[in-house]
Amino acid sequence: MALALLITGCNGQLGSELVRQARAASDIAFSRGIDLPEVDLTDPFAVRDTVHEWARVVRSDSPDHKLVVLNPAAYTAVDKAEEQEDLAYAVNATAPALLATACKEAGAWLAQVSTDYVFPGDGTVPYEPDDPKGPTNAYGRTKLAGELAIQEILPDASWIVRTAWLYGAGGPNFVKTMARLERERETLTVITDQVGSPTWAGDLARGLLTLARSDAPAGAYHGTNRGSTSWHGFAKAIFEELGADPARVHPTTAANFPTPATRPAYSVLSPAAWDGAGLPPFPGWREALAEAFRVEGPALRT
């Protein structure tokens, strides 16, 4: 069955990669990308009209297409969200609820991209999708509210895919920041006491498109590159990819880098549910970083 996609946040880091890969895929019959200012996902009328019009156009071409809305759009400014929780809630919770309602009416599936920050981060083993939640910051609270709304409105036709530590050509991210600091400074200090799984947007987009094609049951999944490291370990690996000496990256602790939003100390996500659904495993994070530099090195160095 051919697939038709509606991709939100198409100018964002993950959304732009999803659109690029969808347009290159021969089995994806119709993909449309939307973003601000054309469609504001917090506007109920805009969401309803956009989803219904997309479904109508796809069905007029072929009634057999599987319709999937991919929603990476989000309010992603983690620190600013502490001051703007209402705005973050509108984008991260209200908008997914509006999309879920429109998908239900249109007979479409919804894949919602969510975050490791829904967990408390005090664990020592990878979080399973159904482990107890406990966001430590406003951004995480709003993303969790979005997950819960979708699961209530569209329980049988929605996937929640939590990711973490995302980087790619299309966005500001840690890799680009390290590349800039490598040029500007002889040494830098990066924290060791937050651990997670750096995830390349290229791999996550591939995983989401595979999920959209699949018969994986509705529910929550984790989509990150495999393995884990600290921000310090990640920074050293980035220096290696840049051809710079990783010894220039010195360790420090989060206490020396206070931020408005508290970050989880441990946010490694278990791939067991993803693997259990028969979906192809994500590559390891170190291998993915090398591949990202091979494929889109110039953009990551800017």
Ligand SMILES: NC(=O)c1ccc[n+]([C@@H]2O[C@H](COP(=O)([O-])OP(=O)(O)OC[C@H]3O[C@@H](n4cnc5c(N)ncnc54)[C@H](OP(=O)(O)O)[C@@H]3O)[C@@H](O)[C@H]2O)c1
């Ligand atoms: N980045 C990470 O490290 C990370 C980690 C874990 C999970 N995630 C999740 O992964 C997903 C993708 O992240 P990303 O880094 O690709 O995000 P991003 O680059 O910030 O892209 C988000 C996109 O959503 C758009 N958007 C914001 N408000 C909107 C609205 N009201 N209506 C329509 N579009 C709106 C943004 O437009 P503007 O730019 O114009 O605002 C932007 O194009 C998000 O759901 C995020 O929560 C990210």
